[in-house]
């Protein structure tokens with residue numbers, strides 16, 4: 113397995129008075145796509161938010177490239193090279209695709225070569241460059257959100273449930289875009305509930321339950337083992353999304 117770029121060890125995190133994460137252990141190998149799975153409310157989104165410094169860590173460590181980033185302010189964590197696409201995507205509906213991209217390039221003007229790379233990954237963004245982002249389809253909005261996250265070089269991309277609410281054909285397009293990211297060896301930690309999407313893309317996988325990681329390994333181990341899927345995810349025959 114590749115070396116970890118991100119590791120969480122024994123991470124406990126609270127939201128207000130609630131204990132949400134109960135000692136999360138997670139390794140994200142560099143250059144791979146890792147899927148974080150688990151039932152509703154297992155703590156997947158909170159884990160991503162905790163990596164970004166958006167929740168209060170009460171115990172344990174988050175390390176990025178070996179450096180302890182636990183409790184650091186979110187902007188500093190982002191500047192170290194971690195990009196985050198939250199479930200609501202954080203795009204500006206009334207602004208054009210171009211304006212959304214310009215605003216995402218915080219270090220200066222967009223690099224034209226990098227923009228061409230982004231257009232290769234997500235052709236609809238080029239096509240609808242001057243269209244209001246609010247008029248894009250759900251899948252295209254996801255592409256814009258991811259494009260914004262990677263318009264400047266980042267070492268790790270965190271994406272929260274990109275397939276949520278999308279039609280199957282659009283999910284297929286989005287999977288194609290993630291395949292491209294994988295080929296470029298962009299390190300991705302993807303939170304997903306859609307198991308077919310996950311098994312298609314994931315190299316490593318981790319499964320959460322009740323605020324902790326209860327299983328981790330290669331995605332093929334999970335994909336090839338129906339009993340394990342049933343035990344960990346409650347998936348049975350005909351239940352795959």
Ligand SMILES: Nc1ncnc2c1ncn2[C@@H]1O[C@H](COP(=O)(O)OP(=O)(O)OP(=O)(O)O)[C@@H](O)[C@H]1O
Nearest residue numbers: 127128130132150151152153154155156157158159
């Ligand atoms: N702001 C909050 N205040 C109180 N409890 C919260 C808050 N946000 C999340 N929780 C609780 O934390 C737990 C984990 O939530 P989280 O959103 O991380 O789960 P998840 O695995 O991402 O699930 P889903 O797929 O449904 O989003 C849940 O029990 C949820 O109700």
